[in-house]
Amino acid sequence: MNSLVITRTGTHLTVQDFGRFHYQHLGVSPSGAMDQRIIKELEKIIPLHHNQFIEFAYVGPSIKVKEGSVKICVGGNCNMNIQKNNGTQIMCQPYKSINLFEGDELNIHNTIETVYGYIAVEHGLGLNPCLKSFSTDTRAGIGSINRPLKVDDTFEILEDVSSWDHLSIPNPTYKKETNFKVYPGPQLQFFTDQALQSFISNTFTISAQSDRMGIRLKGEAILSSESHDILSEGILPGSIQVPSDGQPIVLMRDIPCTGGYPKIAILKEKDISKISQLPPGSQITFDLQTIY
Amino acid sequence: MYFKGINSYGDRGMVLDFGDDSSKSISIEVNKAFSTISNLGLPLLNIIPSFNKIVIIFENSQIRDQNKEKITLEMSEIKSQSYKSANKTWKIPACYDESFALDLKLIQRLHQITKEEIINLHTSESYYTYYIGFMPGFPYLGDIHSQLITPRLATPRINIPARSIGIAKNHTCIYPKISPGGWNIIGQIPFDIFDLQNPNPSLFLPGDKVSFYSVNHKEFQQIQKKHFSINELIKEYSS
Numbered sequence: 429m430n431s432l433v434i435t436r437t438g439t440h441l442t443v444q445d446f447g448r449f450h451y452q453h454l455g456v457s458p459s460g461a462m463d464q465r466i467i468k469e470l471e472k473i474i475p476l477h478h479n480q481f482i483e484f485a486y487v488g489p490s491i492k493v494k495e496g497s498v499k500i501c502v503g504g505n506c507n508m509n510i511q512k513n514n515g516t517q518i519m520c521q522p523y524k525s526i527n528l529f530e531g532d533e534l535n536i537h538n539t540i541e542t543v544y545g546y547i548a549v550e551h552g553l554g555l556n557p558c559l560k561s562f563s564t565d566t567r568a569g570i571g572s573i574n575r576p577l578k579v580d581d582t583f584e585i586l587e588d589v590s591s592w593d594h595l596s597i598p599n600p601t602y603k604k605e606t607n608f609k610v611y612p613g614p615q616l617q618f619f620t621d622q623a624l625q626s627f628i629s630n631t632f633t634i635s636a637q638s639d640r641m642g643i644r645l646k647g648e649a650i651l652s653s654e655s656h657d658i659l660s661e662g663i664l665p666g667s668i669q670v671p672s673d674g675q676p677i678v679l680m681r682d683i684p685c686t687g688g689y690p691k692i693a694i695l696k697e698k699d700i701s702k703i704s705q706l707p708p709g710s711q712i713t714f715d716l717q718t719i720y
Numbered sequence: 721m722y723f724k725g726i727n728s729y730g731d732r733g734m735v736l737d738f739g740d741d742s743s744k745s746i747s748i749e750v751n752k753a754f755s756t757i758s759n760l761g762l763p764l765l766n767i768i769p770s771f772n773k774i775v776i777i778f779e780n781s782q783i784r785d786q787n788k789e790k791i792t793l794e795m796s797e798i799k800s801q802s803y804k805s806a807n808k809t810w811k812i813p814a815c816y817d818e819s820f821a822l823d824l825k826l827i828q829r830l831h832q833i834t835k836e837e838i839i840n841l842h843t844s845e846s847y848y849t850y851y852i853g854f855m856p857g858f859p860y861l862g863d864i865h866s867q868l869i870t871p872r873l874a875t876p877r878i879n880i881p882a883r884s885i886g887i888a889k890n891h892t893c894i895y896p897k898i899s900p901g902g903w904n905i906i907g908q909i910p911f912d913i914f915d916l917q918n919p920n921p922s923l924f925l926p927g928d929k930v931s932f933y934s935v936n937h938k939e940f941q942q943i944q945k946k947h948f949s950i951n952e953l954i955k956e957y958s959s
Contacts, residue, residue: 452766454922455856662768662775664733686853694730
């Protein structure tokens with residue numbers, strides 16, 4: 429038996445995977461890792477991740493091997509070290525496999541100029557899926573673990589490490605993008621040409637009130653000439669909705685399943701991961717792509 | 721036919737448009753299309769019906785575009801197709817006791833009617849399940865009797881008890897679990913309507929017919945004690 433215990437939670441620590449699908453018509457959000465590029469990269473080092481990744485935001489957790497040994501890999505741009513059982517401290521890097529033995533503690537300090545980071549553990553975390561996915565939606569209380577992780581949460585990993593060989597990949601270089609090409613939203617016609625012009629020429633600032641449900645933007649108000657209240661309809665992650673205060677919200681992975689605000693635009697799927705990594709205070713702009 | 725056409729929604733989604741209005745007859749057409757497309761076995765990730773739209777999401781734009789034609793064809797034939805609804809008809813026990821009906825007094829005052837009249841009006845209609853949304857398993861049911869039409873609470877409650885029955889505008893609903901919300905609470909049902917352990921977790925599906933019958937507090941507790949599973953509830957309360 430091998431086991432891992434959370435000794436410090438950091439912030440927003442949850443279990444995530446590539447998303448929970450086929451249940452949105454029953455009010456269940458897709459959820460899944462905010463930055464799906466990273467868990468895809470981690471797959472190259474820990475192919476036997478069993479779709480059970482730990483996601484953290486800003487401040488990472490500390491995890492300790494309680495029993496046995498495990499092989500893990502951290503993804504994202506972050507600082508970390510290992511406190512060995514014998515008292516020594518060693519530095520370690522993301523995107524390189526790490527072998528941890530009984531008593532070893534991995535401390536992930538913080539993400540650098542980004543928001544989210546991930547931990548993949550070989551053979552997964554010993555969890556059972558919930559509605560065919562391991563992702564956590566803390567607002568709806570759905571998931572293998574239906575809440576954020578806490579200190580003393582323990583994961584039992586039945587299988588032993590397959591090989592102690594070190595594997596690594598070059599750190600993926602994700603160019604920081606702040607200009608997003610967006611497609612017209614279903615209620616584009618709710619906005620006058622003038623409002624659309626402000627939407628694409630203004631700069632918006634990412635607010636600190638952003639989370640897994642949505643990234644709130646601050647800027648000059650974008651007002652609808654028709655209404656900010658529509659009959660609720662199905663919504664997709666990446667949609668940019670505009671409530672009556674005119675401050676757009678980019679809907680993210682823990683999306684409410686239906687929404688009643690007009691959607692001016694929608695991000696490309698691959699840009700959802702990119703925008704998720706921009707910390708509060710980042711300034712962004714949009715370009716409206718009119719032809720599909 | 722209310723169906724207007726199919727529009728793209730981002731790089732991997734589409735919207736089936738049934739106009740801008742909302743009515744039971746629009747919803748019946750939406751749910752017929754929802755059921756038909758769901759059963760085509762297309763490689764879609766989610767299909768989400770609402771009052772007058774169906775949103776479908778695919779893995780990427782290529783798969784979306786490959787399937788657009790099939791869906792267009794299906795929509796053009798849907799009118800002539802005979803439709804065998806798999807929907808259920810529910811008779812759900814409801815307790816309108818004051819301990820559960822947090823806003824009954826408010827509605828009595830607003831509409832100048834008695835508690836008994838409210839219960840009679842709420843239990844005399846068979847409601848249509850427009851769609852499931854807002855939170856897992858939450859059914860939008862309607863339409864309620866015109867004498868019961870009530871605006872949402874001016875200040876939403878922080879905690880509405882699980883299983884509460886609400887009314888707002890011309891709809892009625894059941895809260896699957898404790899939640900903040902602005903619906904006027906008029907009673908409670910004695911069992912859960914969403915079960916994460918079940919592969920079909922929601923008791924109600926879009927298009928189901930739902931009516932309520934009044935039970936007293938003692939009967940309510942007796943049913944509550946049985947801790948019915950979703951499958952037992954289907955046997956006991958639907959046809």
